[in-house]
Amino acid sequence: xxxxxxxxxxxxxxxxxxxxGCAQQNKLRYDDAVAAEPVQSDHKYTVVLTKDDKFMxxxxxxxxxxxxxxxxxxxxxxxxxxxxxxxxxWKCIGCRYCMVACAFNQPKYExxxxxxxxxKCIMCPDRVAAGKQTACAEICxxxxxxxGERDDLIAEAQDRIRKNPSTYLxxxxxxxxxxxxxxxxxxSVNVENYGYPASAxxxxxxxxxYTGRVMEKIPDFIPVWTLVLGGIxxxxxxxxxxxxxxxxxxxxxxx
Amino acid sequence: MxxxxxxxxxxxxxxxxxxxxxxxxxxxRGLGAISNMTDQFPWGLWIGFDCLCxxxxxxxxxxxxxxxxxxxxxxxxxxxxxxxLTAFLGYLLFIVGLLFxxxxxxxxxxxxxxxxxxxxxxxxxxxxxxxxxxxxFEFLPNVFERFHLTTPIKWIKKIxxxxxxxxxxxxTLHQSSLGSLYLIMPSKLHPFWYTPALPxxxxxxxxxxxxxxxxxESTQSAKAFGRHLETPVIVELGGALLVALWVNALxxxxxxxxxxxxxxxxxxxxxxxxxxxxxxxxxxIPITMLSFKKVRLSPKLLYLVSVFTVLGFITNRLNIAxxxxxxxxxxxxxxxxxxxxxTLMIIAMGFALFGVAVKYLPIFPEEKQAVKxxxxxxxxxxxxxxxxxxxGD
Numbered sequence: 001x002x003x004x005x006x007x008x009x010x011x012x013x014x015x016x017x018x019x020x021g022c023a024q025q026n027k028l029r030y031d032d033a034v035a036a037e038p039v040q041s042d043h044k045y046t047v048v049l050t051k052d053d054k055f056m057x058x059x060x061x062x063x064x065x066x067x068x069x070x071x072x073x074x075x076x077x078x079x080x081x082x083x084x085x086x087x088x089x090w091k092c093i094g095c096r097y098c099m100v101a102c103a104f105n106q107p108k109y110e111x112x113x114x115x116x117x118x119x120k121c122i123m124c125p126d127r128v129a130a131g132k133q134t135a136c137a138e139i140c141x142x143x144x145x146x147x148g149e150r151d152d153l154i155a156e157a158q159d160r161i162r163k164n165p166s167t168y169l170x171x172x173x174x175x176x177x178x179x180x181x182x183x184x185x186x187x188s189v190n191v192e193n194y195g196y197p198a199s200a201x202x203x204x205x206x207x208x209x210y211t212g213r214v215m216e217k218i219p220d221f222i223p224v225w226t227l228v229l230g231g232i233x234x235x236x237x238x239x240x241x242x243x244x245x246x247x248x249x250x251x252x253x254x255x
Numbered sequence: 256m257x258x259x260x261x262x263x264x265x266x267x268x269x270x271x272x273x274x275x276x277x278x279x280x281x282x283x284r285g286l287g288a289i290s291n292m293t294d295q296f297p298w299g300l301w302i303g304f305d306c307l308c309x310x311x312x313x314x315x316x317x318x319x320x321x322x323x324x325x326x327x328x329x330x331x332x333x334x335x336x337x338x339x340l341t342a343f344l345g346y347l348l349f350i351v352g353l354l355f356x357x358x359x360x361x362x363x364x365x366x367x368x369x370x371x372x373x374x375x376x377x378x379x380x381x382x383x384x385x386x387x388x389x390x391x392f393e394f395l396p397n398v399f400e401r402f403h404l405t406t407p408i409k410w411i412k413k414i415x416x417x418x419x420x421x422x423x424x425x426x427t428l429h430q431s432s433l434g435s436l437y438l439i440m441p442s443k444l445h446p447f448w449y450t451p452a453l454p455x456x457x458x459x460x461x462x463x464x465x466x467x468x469x470x471x472e473s474t475q476s477a478k479a480f481g482r483h484l485e486t487p488v489i490v491e492l493g494g495a496l497l498v499a500l501w502v503n504a505l506x507x508x509x510x511x512x513x514x515x516x517x518x519x520x521x522x523x524x525x526x527x528x529x530x531x532x533x534x535x536x537x538x539x540i541p542i543t544m545l546s547f548k549k550v551r552l553s554p555k556l557l558y559l560v561s562v563f564t565v566l567g568f569i570t571n572r573l574n575i576a577x578x579x580x581x582x583x584x585x586x587x588x589x590x591x592x593x594x595x596x597x598t599l600m601i602i603a604m605g606f607a608l609f610g611v612a613v614k615y616l617p618i619f620p621e622e623k624q625a626v627k628x629x630x631x632x633x634x635x636x637x638x639x640x641x642x643x644x645x646x647g648d
């Protein structure tokens with residue numbers, strides 16, 4: 001049902017067309033200087049990294065259960081039914097909890113702006129909703145970045161691993177990480193070498209569950225704790241009233 | 256009234272001047288210009304100190320109100336007003352701090368219309384808003400009394416039970432939820448500080464610090480405003496503090512024990528040094544000192560204990576907010592001087608507002624019992640630096 005991107009690092013030639021296409025789609029400046037920047041930032045949502053002649057792309061993973069959407073106090077992030085995790089700048093108050101919470105460190109901030117926005121890959125939601133593929137997938141000359149149904153892409157990735165077991169590491173990064181993501185990665189080397197968090201470290205548990213376990217107790221906690229506090233208050237003040245009444249009674253009889 | 260420039264007044268003015276400059280930089284040059292926060296370190300000193308520590312330091316309000324009105328510990332009655340005042344100012348200043356830290360503070364009201372009930376931050380925000388309102392009503396009688404308005408005091412007395420219970424409920428919720436904020440970062444926060452027990456630890460430390468802060472501020476204001484310090488009150492608070500510290504220490508031990516961390520925490524490492532500092536200041540020194548009867552009966556030494564406790568738990572929260580992320584991020588974060596200057600300005604404002612409130616409102620019991628309120632201003636002893644007596648201490 002939901003759409004996804006499959007990035008196959010073994011097919012990537014490092015041409016950075018995806019970077020350029022992304023910048024054009026999002027109306028960002030893109031020149032040699034930006035192309036040379038090896039990090040993602042408020043003006044570079046995706047980056048192609050090079051290490052030992054091998055390439056690796058980084059972009060927002062579009063988690064199935066996005067941490068950014070769950071932590072945002074004003075709900076500025078949400079996952080659309082097609083798959084992209086999108087951002088509503090109007091709602092944002094700038095608390096930056098999304099940036100701290102994201103296991104992949106994807107949200108970036110306009111630190112120099114006086115009315116800053118959170119910036120990240122939003123998976124071309126307008127194009128996707130219109131039935132088109134993302135700008136990066138469309139422009140990719142080798143098909144290293146492929147757009148499609150998540151289930152189809154998983155099947156295809158498994159197929160590629162099965163057919164070329166010597167080329168690929170036997171895993172699809174993003175299949176189960178933090179409960180699954182809408183960006184899937186195939187590679188011959190460990191993605192961890194390129195700054196991706198280790199699968200073992202982030203685990204398969206959807207991030208929102210960590211706080212959800214506590215938050216779900218609050219609706220029960222409020223009435224129970226109110227009753228307890230009210231009970232204590234009543235008991236201690238009742239005791240006071242009784243003591244006062246007794247004292248009065250004693251005084252009265254003594255007189 | 257003649258203005259005399261004393262040392263602390265001068266310090267205060269310097270802090271305010273630098274703070275105003277930083278405020279200008281913040282709103283006209285942006286967060287990037289004023290702070291060393293980056294995409295790798297999106298939360299800095301302001302979240303670590305102004306928010307996490309600020310709310311903890313203001314916990315005295317609900318601790319003392321709870322003790323006096325819920326558990327009928329009448330002996331503490333004289334510190335209710337200063338504790339509520341500290342809490343009220345603390346929360347107001349917390350909101351001021353937020354206005355600096357939020358990227359788009361002009362949209363802070365979005366919290367009220369775009370609600371995301373799954374967000375811990377949303378819960379903290381709503382609780383803080385509601386609790387500040389509760390504190391406002393708990394604080395109001397001071398103002399009414401000052402202007403001899405007896406009718407509205409009667410109204411507030413009528414709703415007082417509701418205010419008390421609501422205040423404690425809201426405090427329980429958001430003091431613990433400040434810890435829950437970090438539950439979603441298991442892969443980022445260092446295991447010394449990341450634990451599913453974070454909400455419990457935050458609530459526990461709020462109570463310990465609430466008690467310590469009440470000792471601290473009672474002693475400080477006695478010194479600064481030339482008032483008589485009520486020894487039995489301080490002694491009572493010291494005893495409660497010892498219990499609170501033991502409970503906190505046991506919680507910490509239990510947590511490390513269950514997670515099998517006991518061996519790691521004694522191995523020297525960058526984080527371990529900061530952990531040791533925190534544990535020494537927050538537990539080892541205060542608990543050892545409080546174990547001696549001599550200390551428990553001496554207001555001077557209890558004051559020292561309270562300072563250690565407060566510093567210890569401030570270290571704890573800064574460790575969680577800043578040090579605990581450095582290994583993950585891969586580099587250190589050192590706040591820019593302008594970040595410090597904003598924080599200092601907020602602290603200085605706290606001290607100054609406290610001084611002003613004490614000067615003009617019946618915060619301390621001597622005044623409360625004054626027969627003819629109109630005489631108060633005339634009979635009050637003139638203290639050299641009533642407003643800034645301990646600004647920046």
